[in-house]
Amino acid sequence: MSTDRERLEEAIALSRRSPPSDSAFSVGALVVDAQGSVLASGWSRPHGQRDHAEEIALGALGAGWHAGPGTTLYSSLEPCGARSSRPRTCSALIVAAGIGRVVFAWREPSIFVEGRGAELLRAAGVEVVEMPELAAGVREVNRHLVRR
Ligand SMILES: [Zn+2]
Known part of the structure; x- marks a missing residue:
């Protein structure tokens, strides 16, 4: 069974499929069940400018x-x-789907909206x-959006 690190590296690789944008991050997401099977995957903007990777996967x-027990996004x-473009945030969609565990690499910098997803998820x-040790790879994909 793949480790969290390997799955997160797969999500980062998926993020590279996102069409470029000057106003939104490129993100990749995977939904994996308790047995380690990938149920769904997604990346940013496959259909339109406002698509988020997590909502596409869900x-x-x-x-x-x-979600069954042990499912991880x-x-x-x-x-x-927080989100201006759609009525439901990805955090709300994750909670509504019953996903009990979320693993991510990079805490959203407050460029476009306040990044409060982790706190909302924990509260739910x-x-x-x-896994901040993998955040450098995410920043690299989004380097044109981030001042260093
Ligand atoms: Zn989102």
């Missing part, structure tokens, strides 16, 4: 889908907790694991 599972970036009882 959307691929269908509106009535509900991997995202290269902290799931959004979701286990949140940050």
Whole structure:
């Protein structure tokens, strides 16, 4: 079974498929069940400028889908907790889907909206694991958006 680190590296690799944008991050996401099977994946903007990777991955599972025990969502970036473009944030979608565990690499810098996803997820009882050791790879994908 793949480790958290390997799955998160897969999510970061997926983020590179995102069409470039000057106004939004490129993100990759995977939904993995307790047995280690990848149920769905997504990246930013496959259909339109406002698509987020996590909502694309969850959307691929269908509106009535509900996570089984031990399901983990991997995202290269902290799931959004505030969002101007859509009524539901990715954090809200993750909670609504019953996903009990989220692993991400990079805590969203407050460039476009306040990054409060991790706190919202934890408040909803979701286990949140940050792997900042992989954040450099996410910053690299989004280097045109971030001042160093
Ligand atoms: Zn989002």
